[in-house]
Structure formats: C-alpha cells, structure tokens
Amino acid sequence: MKLFGYWRSSAAYRVRIALHLKDIDCQAVPVHLVRNGGEQHSEAYTALNPTHLVPTLIDETVDGNLVLSQSMAILDYLDNKYPQPALYPESLYAKAQVQALALDIACEVHPVTNLRVQQYLVNTLGVEDEDKLSWSHHWMSVGFTAFEETLQKVSGKYCYGDHVTIADLCLVPQVYNANRFKVDMSAFPLINAIVERCNQLPAFIKALPENQDDAIL
Amino acid sequence: MKLFGYWRSSAAYRVRIALHLKDIDCQAVPVHLVRNGGEQHSEAYTALNPTHLVPTLIDETVDGNLVLSQSMAILDYLDNKYPQPALYPESLYAKAQVQALALDIACEVHPVTNLRVQQYLVNTLGVEDEDKLSWSHHWMSVGFTAFEETLQKVSGKYCYGDHVTIADLCLVPQVYNANRFKVDMSAFPLINAIVERCNQLPAFIKALPENQDDAIL
Structure with missing residues (x-):
C-alpha cells in the first residue's frame, strides 16, 4: 500500500x-x-x-x-x-453514533477550515489575516462545543466508551490543528483529556505530523 | 421513526x-x-x-x-x-469508491456552502451578496469538476454503474441546490444526465423539496 x-x-x-x-x-x-x-x-x-x-x-x-x-x-x-482492532463498536446503534461523532469533525469542522478555503478567503475575497484566523477559530470552537456536549453522554476513556474508535482518529488531528492555530481549548475538558490519553498510545505517536519523514520543523 | x-x-x-x-x-x-x-x-x-x-x-x-x-x-x-435496496455495491473495492464519491459531495461541497457558512460570510466578514454567490458557485464548480472526471471512469446509468447508490443520493440534492443558485452546469454532462435519470424515479420525486409539507413555494 x-x-x-x-x-x-x-x-x-x-x-x-x-x-x-x-x-x-x-x-x-x-x-x-x-x-x-x-x-x-x-x-x-x-x-x-x-x-x-x-x-x-x-x-x-x-x-x-x-x-x-x-x-x-x-x-x-x-x-x-x-x-x-475495529474502528467502530459492534452494535448498529453504537456504530451509528460513533460515525456521527467522526463526521461532526470530518464534515463540519475540517473542510470549512481547510487550506484551500483559507486561500480563497485571502486571495479571492481579500480577507485580512486576522479575519482568516477568526474564521478558523470560529468553526473549530463551534464544532468542539457540540462535540464536548455529546462526549458528556457517550465518552469514557475515549470518545465513545473505553475503546479507541474512528471518532478519536478524527478528533486528535483536529485538536492538533486547533492548538497550532492557538484556538482557546479551555472550555473543552473532555476533549482535552481524551486527546491527551490518545497521544500516549504508540499508534498516535507514530502518526504525529512531526514524526513524518516530510515534516519541516 | x-x-x-x-x-x-x-x-x-x-x-x-x-x-x-x-x-x-x-x-x-x-x-x-x-x-x-x-x-x-x-x-x-x-x-x-x-x-x-x-x-x-x-x-x-x-x-x-x-x-x-x-x-x-x-x-x-x-x-x-x-x-x-442496498445503497452500496457489494465488493469492498466498489463500496469504497462509492463512499468516496458520496463524500466528495458531503464533505467537500455541502458544508462549505451551507447556510451557516453563508451567514458568517455576510454577517461577520461583511462579504457582499455578489461575493457570497461567487463563493457558492466556486465550491460547487470545483466539486462538480472533480466529480464529473470520476464519473467518466465509473458511471453507468447512475453514478456508479447501473444501480442507484449513496453517491446519487448525495449528488441529486447538491445539483438541486446548484440549480437554485444558478450555477452554470453546462460543463457537467454526465452529472446532468444522471440527475435527470434519478429524478424520474418515484423515491427521488417524493423526496423533492417542493413535495414536502413544510415547503414554502
């Protein structure tokens, strides 16, 4: 592959x-x-x-x-x-909930703050750097606010119960991005705790941006 | 339900x-x-x-x-x-390709042109109506251009071969939206033909926005 x-x-x-x-x-x-x-x-x-x-x-x-x-x-x-190991829990009900959580990041936060969207804001709409930054902060905060609320109902050690799922695989990179853009994460204690827990696992450490061969540090 | x-x-x-x-x-x-x-x-x-x-x-x-x-x-x-009827083909290979097509709309086009994004452009960034419209046209055209190219390889009567899949379920509403916003669809003959074919099926007709009880026409 x-x-x-x-x-x-x-x-x-x-x-x-x-x-x-x-x-x-x-x-x-x-x-x-x-x-x-x-x-x-x-x-x-x-x-x-x-x-x-x-x-x-x-x-x-x-x-x-x-x-x-x-x-x-x-x-x-x-x-x-x-x-x-499976990226989803087994029951239809739980699987759907985990998928929805993952999509809350993959559909609603990530594409709206993606590089090409930021480029269009600046190059075509003439948006100032400060407003471009607020744009990213806004959509990440909106997304994390809803995510945190759902976590109150379904999280355990990880986003959904005590096993890593596709929801964690979406959350961790988005929070990495948020920290890079200095989004205020203080209102999201469950998110922060789960991300910290994930980032102690070997698979998450190996996948970190700075641990890739093409990283420019 | x-x-x-x-x-x-x-x-x-x-x-x-x-x-x-x-x-x-x-x-x-x-x-x-x-x-x-x-x-x-x-x-x-x-x-x-x-x-x-x-x-x-x-x-x-x-x-x-x-x-x-x-x-x-x-x-x-x-x-x-x-x-x-199944929303995906059976083979792992084909299933993944159909899912990717569906997500090309559901992740890359729809969230970026969504109502709340348009509201933020106008209310927070002070973007003019004309630029807001260009924004929607731009992301839909970018998305449809890639979609049309993929259809050249995988489409039949519908987006993927000759059976309706989740890719058609994503495409048809997005094109409905595009037509509402008067996006120039002339460069997308395969998309247009597939949408026309879908819109002759009873399920697609019943699901049309104007056929809903809450429609305001």
Missing part, C-alpha cells in the same frame, strides 16, 4: 493513525501542499485524485490496483479489510 | 430519498432554518442535536430511542437496518 499525504494534513493524519493501530505496512508518499504552488495540483497527482486533495491510498494488492480518495472512505476500507 | 429536517436542506433531502427507496415509514418533523432566527437553535432541538444542524433521526423502535445526527451516519444506519 501507498499513502499519498502531507505531514500537516489532518485527513492524512487520521489515516496514518489507523495504519499504525492495525499495523498495516504502507509506504508514505509526500505531496507538499504549499511548495511549487501545491503539488496536489500537479498532473501526476490529479490523474490519481481529481479532487486535488490529500490523502490518496493505493492498494496494490487489489487486482488492477485500488486508487482511493477521501480519508473517511479509506478508513472504512482499511477497517473492512483489516478488521482488528 | 421521525426525521427532523427542512424541505430545502440537502442533507435532509438525501435521507428522504433513502427512506422512500427503502419504503421506510417515517414521520417528517419540520425545523425551519430561517424563521425565528432559525429553529435549529431552539432549546428543544439542540437538546436532541447539539450541532444545531439538520437532519436528526429518531428511531423509536430502538430500546431507549436512538437519536442520530449526521445524514451520512443516518444513511448507513438505515442501510444496515433495512438492507434492501
């Missing part, structure tokens, strides 16, 4: 955690999102992934090679192909 | 199509997204769904009632509980 990603992309970061949790052998192929106007826009990359977004997974064990985009689809694919 | 939604919400529209495809009995509970400052912000609604977003599904057949948010989690829940 090959994962085309970028050390700071939180969508790629989610997938890296799953690969390490499941101990799947996978070669990282860096796609630098800023250098040369963004390598995700190159002809070679868009032939693989026409959305110009990372990550892309290539599974060469599949006949004709599977080329797959969208981190949440990649996570489900990996979870179906390598079921242990 | 009860579905809290809004006639024009494309996330609710996706779920309505699935309910009709699978012939699931479900009561519609309207949440007016604009009236009274937005009924999705009411105390009664946010107690059910702290994200202040529609839709929310309540499944009263589950012990203690299942309260579920996030349309993509709701769709998978319904598909697991009522497997026929």
